[in-house]
Amino acid sequence: MSIQTRRERERAERERLIVTAARELAEAEGWEAVTTRRLAAEIEYSQPVLYSHFKGKDAIMAAVAVEGFAEMAEELRKARTAAGGTRAALAAVGEAYTAFARRRPALYDAMFTHTVDLPFATPEAPSALHAAFGELLRAVEPVAADGEDPGQLTETYWAGLHGLTTLMRSGRLPEGAHDRRLALLTAHFTASD
Amino acid sequence: MSIQTRRERERAERERLIVTAARELAEAEGWEAVTTRRLAAEIEYSQPVLYSHFKGKDAIMAAVAVEGFAEMAEELRKARTAAGGTRAALAAVGEAYTAFARRRPALYDAMFTHTVDLPFATPEAPSALHAAFGELLRAVEPVAADGEDPGQLTETYWAGLHGLTTLMRSGRLPEGAHDRRLALLTAHFTASD
């Protein structure tokens, strides 16, 4: 039994090694540099080993994405609880969201643009994902007007944040005015009440 | 001289053939089906011909994207001018934008997610691109509050629309409540003043 557990532990460690290496490589050189050959070399195993842990490259990206959701949830929570007042909290969360996306672009891509292997708007979604959305929800909820569904309002605000980050990252929006645009978005979600 | 012009005309026709074939293939089977081999077979020429017209696959996608901008601008214009009142106009434009994205997903991807070959927020950007943004601008401008930069406000509203479409398209947002979310977004941009 002990041997069995040791093997399982080693397997789990190697799986973490894969995910960590994939993430570090992606953050250092972008996801286009994360090839199965390169990743295999990085963990000092051969390519097929990757496929004994994950169904394919997408599944590896999904694992990295889950890590990202957990970290984002944590950062959003800190920003929200550190702020006084509901408007300040929403602004702080929006700021934290876009800051996360700009600081960890590869992680953000894995979470929100690339992979689709993960279930999202269902109970089967990873708990880290629910946690991240929950932080947004808690910041948006207090500013929802009567008759507005807080969940839908959160989704809409989230879409605004997501649009700002992706359009800016792809060069569609100039970087300079980002803070102004973010302030406009937040203002228009707190103005109604 | 006549011979020269005939050749140029034929070249231009073949270039349009390439762009049209690429677009149709993408709209029918998605951009992942648009390989250079497949596209070459479709236009009944060999692969290298593509590279005598375009620098690479990205440039072909960029050409398709420009077509898309022109059509989107037209649809936004129709929606805006057909609506009475400023709030109705903004709602109509938002509706038209997301409807376009849902009806022509491959085109939308070429315009807003895939290619980066095109200049965007500069005067060098294709005129069709300015036209499309201009339609959004004309719809947003009237609802801008004092002290709000209309251009930045338009960019922010645009980001909201873009976020809604991409998150929905990738399965991150449930399709069902799309209309509600769109209504929320528009409402929060018309509520002020």
Added chain:
DNA sequence: CCAGAATCCTAGCATCGCTAGCGTTCGTGT
């Protein structure tokens, strides 16, 4: 100590975007 199972690697497949180099066809000048 040996049979059987688990594990991991070498080698390869099909496909991708893209390019070098060669024939062939066409327009031009004598």
Added chain:
DNA sequence: ACACGAACGCTAGCGATGCTAGGATTCTGG
């Protein structure tokens, strides 16, 4: 009218991708 030169478009191939089949090697259990 004819040979020459220059475009033109094709065949063939390169390097790299994600992924997999098959065998060699190691380890486990009787």
